[in-house]
Amino acid sequence: MSNSNRLRIAIQKGGRLSKDCQDLLKQLGVKLNLREQRLIAHSTNMPIDVLRVRDDDIPGLVMDGVCDLGIVGENVLVEVQAERERQGVPSEVNKLSKLDFGYCRLALAWPQELGKQDKSWFEGKRIATTYPEILTQYLKREGINASTVMLTGSVEVAPRAGLADAICDLVSTGATLEANGLMQGDTILESNACLIQNKDLQDTDKLALINKLMPRLRGVRQAKE
Numbered sequence: 734m735s736n737s738n739r740l741r742i743a744i745q746k747g748g749r750l751s752k753d754c755q756d757l758l759k760q761l762g763v764k765l766n767l768r769e770q771r772l773i774a775h776s777t778n779m780p781i782d783v784l785r786v787r788d789d790d791i792p793g794l795v796m797d798g799v800c801d802l803g804i805v806g807e808n809v810l811v812e813v814q815a816e817r818e819r820q821g822v823p824s825e826v827n828k829l830s831k832l833d834f835g836y837c838r839l840a841l842a843w844p845q846e847l848g849k850q851d852k853s854w855f856e857g858k859r860i861a862t863t864y865p866e867i868l869t870q871y872l873k874r875e876g877i878n879a880s881t882v883m884l885t886g887s888v889e890v891a892p893r894a895g896l897a898d899a900i901c902d903l904v905s906t907g908a909t910l911e912a913n914g915l916m917q918g919d920t921i922l923e924s925n926a927c928l929i930q931n932k933d934l935q936d937t938d939k940l941a942l943i944n945k946l947m948p949r950l951r952g953v954r955q956a957k958e
């Protein structure tokens with residue numbers, strides 16, 4: 734639907750990836766006029782518009798061609814892809830680059846007082862998560878018969894609140910799990926932020942601009958190593 738001849742990039746508006754995304758765009762030489770409440774920020778030196786949205790919306794915006802590029806956690810990308818595949822809706826994107834921020838892992842956890850458990854403990858249990866598709870695929874792969882309950886926030890309090898026996902949630906340091914009396918188990922997915930592109934993008938000017946930005950992105954990554 735994008736009738737704009739400006740390259741549209743979707744990034745997270747407010748959250749863990751926002752600052753790194755803005756820093757990255759700056760390092761790529763994209764000057765932006767970011768006013769707090771604005772959905773769209775126009776670049777002042779390149780034909781680029783930056784859309785600032787919830788991270789959950791980013792894969793769909795890129796898959797549907799509303800945005801040409803997006804920066805999103807692989808966890809969200811994989812979840813949306815699995816959901817769309819199940820629904821028979823287009824779910825492909827070109828992954829241009831893995832980025833060096835937003836690292837986290839999606840891991841299982843259960844109340845610490847239960848002590849160490851193996852996979853068989855999950856049989857018949859209820860697991861709270863924001864990632865029901867990824868979790869369901871994992872359970873199927875492992876042959877575990879457990880149910881999932883979808884929570885979009887405060888997943889870590891679900892066992893204490895009696896909503897679930899265990900959780901499957903994002904972890905970076907493990908401090909949140911510990912603070913909630915949870916013990917960490919298997920990692921289901923490791924994730925970083927990544928740069929994705931609409932797979933049908935054909936506009937030669939936009940592709941030329943992306944081709945100009947990609948070596949800069951590689952330069953930024955190398956400079957950090």
Ligand code: ATP
Pocket residue numbers: 745746747748749750786787788789805806807808809835836837903904905906924925926
């Ligand atoms: P939004 O309002 O945009 O939906 P959100 O609350 O879903 O935000 P954030 O908590 O800001 O999302 O996390 C955004 C992304 O940051 C995650 O999807 C994940 O890729 C990454 N991330 C890195 N470390 C963590 C962590 N410890 N917990 C959660 N997400 C993390």
Ligand code: ZN
Pocket residue numbers: 787788789
């Ligand atoms: Zn989100």
